[in-house]
Each structure stands twice: as C-alpha cells, then as structure tokens.
Amino acid sequence: MAAFDLVFLDCDSTLSAVEGIDELALRRGIDVAELTARAMAGELPLEDVYGERLRRIRPTADDLEWLAGRYREAEVPGVRAAVKALQAAGVEVHVLSGGLLRPVRDFAMGLGVPAPQVHAVPFTPPALPADAEGKEASAAWEAAVEAACAHPLARNGGKPELIETVAAAAGVAPERRLLLGDGASDLEAAGTVGLFVGFGGVAEREAVRAGAGAWLPGPSLEPLIELVLG
Numbered sequence: 001m002a003a004f005d006l007v008f009l010d011c012d013s014t015l016s017a018v019e020g021i022d023e024l025a026l027r028r029g030i031d032v033a034e035l036t037a038r039a040m041a042g043e044l045p046l047e048d049v050y051g052e053r054l055r056r057i058r059p060t061a062d063d064l065e066w067l068a069g070r071y072r073e074a075e076v077p078g079v080r081a082a083v084k085a086l087q088a089a090g091v092e093v094h095v096l097s098g099g100l101l102r103p104v105r106d107f108a109m110g111l112g113v114p115a116p117q118v119h120a121v122p123f124t125p126p127a128l129p130a131d132a133e134g135k136e137a138s139a140a141w142e143a144a145v146e147a148a149c150a151h152p153l154a155r156n157g158g159k160p161e162l163i164e165t166v167a168a169a170a171g172v173a174p175e176r177r178l179l180l181g182d183g184a185s186d187l188e189a190a191g192t193v194g195l196f197v198g199f200g201g202v203a204e205r206e207a208v209r210a211g212a213g214a215w216l217p218g219p220s221l222e223p224l225i226e227l228v229l230g
Contacts, residue, residue: 007091008096009179011095011096017075018071021100032057040205046154050155070103077222085225089228099121119162167192174192195214198215198216201219214227
C-alpha cells in the first residue's frame with residue numbers, strides 16, 4: 001500500500017530543468033531571471049513579479065507552443081518512471097505549477113498526467129496583428145496579463161489553496177498528501193500535506209532544504225518512488 005494517495009509535483013526546476021518564463025524571456029532577448037530567482041527564493045512576493053514579467057515578454061501562442069518543447073528537451077531524469085510507478089500503484093498524480101498552463105499542460109500530458117490533473121496559470125495572448133502597436137494593443141495585452149494574474153497560482157498562497165481544493169474533492173486527508181518542489185511557493189504549502197519533499201537537482205535553495213520533511217538532491221526523481229510507495 002502506498003504511503004500517500006495524492007501527490008503534487010511542481011514543474012519548473014522540478015520536472016523540467018528550466019524556468020519556463022525565463023526561457024520565454026531569453027527567446028525575446030529579455031532577461032527576467034533575477035526576478036524569477038528572487039521570487040522562488042522568497043525574497044519577493046510572486047504577485048509582485050508575475051505580471052511584470054508577462055508585460056515585458058508578451059508571449060505569443062507560438063511562444064507557448066515552443067516552450068512546451070523546451071520543457072520536454074530539459075526533462076529531469078526519472079520523471080517518467082516516477083509518474084508511471086505512482087499511477088500504477090493507484091496514486092493520483094497532479095502537476096501544480098505557477099507556470100503558464102498551455103506549455104505546462106502539454107508537457108505534463110506527455111508524461112502521462114491527465115489534463116484535468118494539471119494546474120497552472122491560464123494565459124491567452126490577445127489576437128492582434130504581429131505589428132500591432134499603440135493604446136489599443138497595450139490595452140489588449142494589459143487585459144490578458146491581468147486575467148492571468150487573477151489566478152491563485154500567480155501569487156503567493158495559491159498552491160496551498162489549490163491543494164486544499166483538489167484534496168477536498170478527492171476526499172484525501174492531509175497526512176495522505178505529498179508535495180514535491182524546489183521553490184518558496186512550494187515550501188509555503190508544506191502545512192497542507194503530510195510530507196513536503198524538496199528537490200535540489202536543478203536549483204538548491206537553502207530555505208527549501210531546511211523546511212522540507214525530505215530532500216532529494218537529484219539529478220534523478222526516481223527516489224520519489226520509494227518515498228511514496230514505501
């Protein structure tokens with residue numbers, strides 16, 4: 001019998017060795033890595049940087065499709081084996097990410113996680129001509145950014161909320177839940193699960209390591225199988 005019935009997996013720097021928003025920025029010739037790193041380290045509130053990064057990057061539908069491929073290219077070793085083993089044992093696996101929904105969902109589905117069990121930030125780029133400029137274009141982009149920022153996973157405190165919502169629907173008690181992640185937004189959800197597992201295979205953050213109930217140093221995620229299945 002598995003030690004946990006419900007497992008939540010972060011995506012960026014956990015299932016894949018990239019931070020999706022940083023990859024989109026680099027594709028545009030922009031650098032937002034410092035903002036991302038400070039948010040993941042808990043030095044800045046996530047909501048203070050989420051909209052700012054999207055405003056700078058303005059990712060298109062083509063960019064989002066491209067990012068799904070980048071996630072796949074940078075897949076962390078052992079991810080597929082872990083997901084398959086947990087699901088075979090009857091464990092419900094969810095991906096819980098502050099990344100953008102379309103690329104995270106496409107990547108996660110490729111790992112075998114059903115679409116309804118992928119939770120990330122919906123973002124729909126405005127339907128504008130490629131060379132659109134001016135107030136109308138700016139207003140359309142601002143509306144798209146604000147809609148994304150209204151989602152719980154675009155701010156601190158969103159992951160605990162989503163975990164409680166999913167777990168309540170599944171009828172799973174806190175002690176039967178596990179969360180794996182690398183950042184401050186994962187650590188703040190530790191109180192909603194029976195075990196928070198920190199992952200340092202991509203980015204090792206001391207606060208996350210100190211606050212985790214278990215630690216996986218990487219590079220592979222296969223040791224997660226033993227933690228969940230015992």
